[in-house]
Amino acid sequence: MEEITMAEKIPRPEHPRPDFQRDDWLNLNGKWAFDFDPDAVGESEKWYSRGGHNYSRHIIVPFPWESELSEVNDIEYKGAAWYQRTILVPEDWAGKRVIVKFGAVDWETKVWVNDNFVGQHEGGYSTFEFDITDFMKFDGADVLTVRAYDVTHPEIPSGKQTGWYTPTSGIWQTVYLEAREDTYIERVRITPDVTNSSAHFQLNIATLEAGDYNLLIQSSEDFLATTSMQLQPGDNRVNISAEILNPKLWSPDHPHLYYVTVTLTQNDKTLDKVKTYFGMREVSRGKYGDNPYEYILLNGKPIYLMGALNQSFNPQGIYTYPSDEYMKNDILKTKEFGFNFLRLHIKVDEPRYLYWTDVLGVMLMCDMPNFTHYTEQSKRHWEMTLRNAIDRDFNHPSIIAWCDFNETWGIGHEGYTEEHQAWVEQMYRLTKKLDATRLVEDNSACRYDHVATDINSWHFYIDDYEKTKAHIENVVENSYPGSPFNFVEGRFQGTEPLMNSEYGAVSAGGGDRDISWGFKYQTNLLRRHEKICGYIYTELMDIEWEHNGFMNYDRRLKEFGYGEMSPNFSYRDLNNLDFLVIDAPPCPQYQPGEDVKIPLYISHFSDKPAEKLTLKWRLDAVDVYGESSMRLYGESPANWEQYRVAPLPVIAFILPEEPSLGTLTAWLEDEAGQLLTANYINLDVYAQKAPRAEIIDSQTCVLRFGPNEFYNKTFAEVEPVHEEKVYGYGTGRIEYRLSIPEGIDVDEIRSLDLIVEMAAKADSEKLDWPSRRKPVDYPQTDDRRYPTDVTVSINGVEIETVKLPDDPADARGALSHNAAFHHGSYGYLTITHVDFAGKGAIRDILTAERKLVAQFAVKPDTQNKGGLAIFGARLGRYPLDPTIRLYARGNIGLKQGWYYSESIAIG
Known part of the structure; x- marks a missing residue:
């Protein structure tokens, strides 16, 4: 049996309910005695009594037994488990009632104190409590025993614990004791009234004795309300x-909170004191201006929802956050990414998570966890979960919407029949009745099957620009009052705000690969349409085998690479209330010298009052040698209209005659020159394969070869293959032999530059969840590097060893994205200069055999054995094939402009 001492470090020591907190409380987290009960004999054998069972192991509360932090770490067991420890209450609690409180236990809980059965509870997401005063001895040896039973039954709301990710069982939120009087405050429900500058408090007060009582509600900001009453x-x-003069409204940019103390007294004696808080904010839907459709309104004005899906799992605690700081950091990262909104996905989360979204300013749509089988029992369980969630979380200003169901899961079991639809509508109406202050969505739809809803949302996962564009345009075109689109048969759209509630180019089973490319172009396409009032990108962070997050599952940040393609550009320019839409694919292909016209739009949803705007743009390009320069620049006056999507001047220019990979950046500045918003696309300027040999000037010749035109390769064969990329894992070498065309005077050649785009090549080393592999896996760049050391030789002479930092993949790999091969992968531009002076062996082979042998080797004795990838002109980051630039002392032998298109590689 476990006893907590003051010397022990208590996990999750913070109060779990800053929205409902008393000063007299004692945290019971930490080490408890623990055992599984697979044969369900614990009750008959009285495991709840002191000495009734010899517990063989321990568990760290409040972490579920599947988690690493629980120190049990058993992901297979389902059934009953027992927890036991002693409790010692402070001496100054004498004469008060002692209450044991559970944040959440999944799914069924029974509680004993000192051999006495106290009570039981059902529900995996709800807080509950028992008064244990009358069962205690107060001798420091009181025994608290908990039996938790969870088999993740299909009739039980469990969200993505079923069939998706690691489940959560047993105690998974803080357990604590609380002291209070016989007369106490059960509940405080606060409804802000922004229109009338007031807040309405509804309290439930329990007492054993009738009498006169007084209530005082006091804020740290000097408003108070008092009342006398008879209970x-x-x-x-x-x-x-309570009247609130000049109220400070809550919003994501200004998340002001009013901290309140509610005090209950009788005859000047304080009976109870509860600390809570609320935000002054109002959520609604409605028309704004002369548009025929509705917006989502925050404090009476349209708010564009820039959201991400948050499934709220983590590797160490699964459902339970490892620490309060960890939880806070998730919200800080959300803000850093530019999101103002999260969809908390089919999980009723910890109250402290909601607290941090309140404090830091992130709006929430909160999903209810789903069951999988539609039965009368599952309906009862679900409704109980809904009622408990709304009751517990009503005061959180960050919650702006409830979402009852997701993708018809559970409610579509054995068909989404009219009877099922009627029950869904009934639950939508019930949710509205339980909480009239927030929006409610019946079902976050992926099958076009709304019934009755405040939000007309839909999902898509498409990994193709043109298909995504056509899909979004179709949704917008078919969304209007009276349309049957996106609703079940016999139901029709009203004026509900249109919002995307899940999207991405990488779906749940889409592999471990880069998201930066798809997020940019798909968000750009969504912001093009004024009728769409927000989006929810899937997702905030990876989760186990699902890899489409802004962060990895362990919260390491991914690199998007935007800033190197377009200076100072980041994901915050995409998650921006003012969004500059470039109405073009992410990397369109053009011919050199072609006329280009790019339409632009501005989606303006901020309160910035700028009137005199300037649109500026520039075209940068990387040429066939990897050299970058600015090619074109322009600017023109521009205008915007608040809460509208308005056209900007079209960017028009003629491309230079040379092939290149261009970056077209456009941005808006106000009259003071302040940057307001920016965006970019790449331009693939390409006509045909570059000559295999050509004379640049009288002293320079260029030789080119394809990555797969090797003479010899000792790396093991790998799949898939592509003519524009050769690669191998671990150690090995790739050798190219090039024939020098006739007419080139090899005796005059004095030096060369070898220009190659190369990278390391990982196998499974960079996968976050290697137990599930897919052919398309190519993890996005992050701070976890996978370097390799490549020794470069020319004609058998080792020139240098190059350390390639990583095997990266992100938006910088534009050509790989365009080719849809090893999505976003690219290499590092390496330029190896070789002066023939003192290197006779190189010259000897060159002059005697008229050939160059270039070898790239990852040696067995090198420090970093990270494989090797060599890119061609149509993959990666640079529009170049492996290139050798030869320099002559005098005339190189052929005239400027000569070229040769056939392969010069010796096979």
């Missing part, structure tokens, strides 16, 4: 309003 034995409901 009767049992539960009493009390209503009181």
